[in-house]
Amino acid sequence: MEAVAWLETLNEDDFNGIFEDISIPTNGRDEKLSADGVSAFIKSQEKQNTRQSTNRDVRNLHRWITENKWDFRPIEDIPPKELNNYLAEFYISVRKKNHENYEPGSLTSMRNSIDRYLKEKEYDSTLADRKFHQSNQALRAKRVELTKKGKGNKPQASEPLEPEEQELCWNKNILGDTDALSLTFTLWFLFTIHFGLRGRDEHRKLCYGDIQIKQDVSHQEYLEFTGRGSKTRDGSSIEQSDKRNTTPKCYAIGGPRCPVRLFREFTKHRPQAACKPESPFYLQTIPQQYVTAVCNS
Secondary structure, eight states: OHHHHHHHTOOGGGGTTTTTTOOOOOTTOOOOOOHHHHHHHHHHTSOHHHHHHHHHHHHHHHHHHHHHHOOOSOGGGSOHHHHHHHHHHHHHHOOOTTSOOOOHHHHHHHHHHHHHHHHHTTOSSOTTSGGGHHHHHHHHHHHHHHHHTTTTSOTTOOOOOOHHHHHHHHHTTSSSSSSHHHHHHHHHHHHHHHHOOOTTHHHHHOBGGGEEEEEOTTOOEEEEEOOOOOSSOSSOOSSSOOSOSSOOEEEOOOSTTOHHHHHHHHHHTSOGGGOSTTSBSOOOOOOHHHHHHHHHO
């Protein structure tokens, strides 16, 4: 109650200067963003693969509708009842260019792309609404049919290397530091195993400053991965933190296969201009025969 009484005694002059040191960043501009500017900023932060798959799937649906229903309207202009019927037939009959069936997961991804597109266009319903019950049932039935035919087993999924296979790679110098290519591939392999990096997305984003050599309390060296976001940790979550619970580490083990030694060897051969924290980690290797040919020309 004393605090309330004290606040009631304050006037406007008492607040002068309180917020003078507070500044709001405006990226160097005081102008207001237009609606188009906000939309452009949101799209610029969207994953490139997501945008490409959304555009592709929407084009496929629009092409199917125009070819089979002779309806040339944009899909966001089609009323939910009609679009529901179109989608039900689309899920059941759509095929690849070679006339093969899609994988069950690919059909679900198509639905997600179409739903994402309709939300962007402020469509009055989402594909999860009751209005699209029939098309969702058709999608589920098609997934069941494809699964019975052996689809959905991820035939292109990569298989982990067995310990014997890894040993063979080391012995045949596929892994190691015999040349620039094997050294680069070895670090890619070690980072995938110890840091859990995805084969394409996170390795492509990896920067030189994301990997650091550190020591623990017992002075044992290790590589630490700080990371700059991933497919599932991209900073988009508002409700929960995107930070990892632990920082991935890869300890030195000594000998020719030591990850710390291999990282130092990799660093030693990098151009000075490529040793900045924001520099891409992986560099294009030049085969020795090309270097020899240039030197002898």
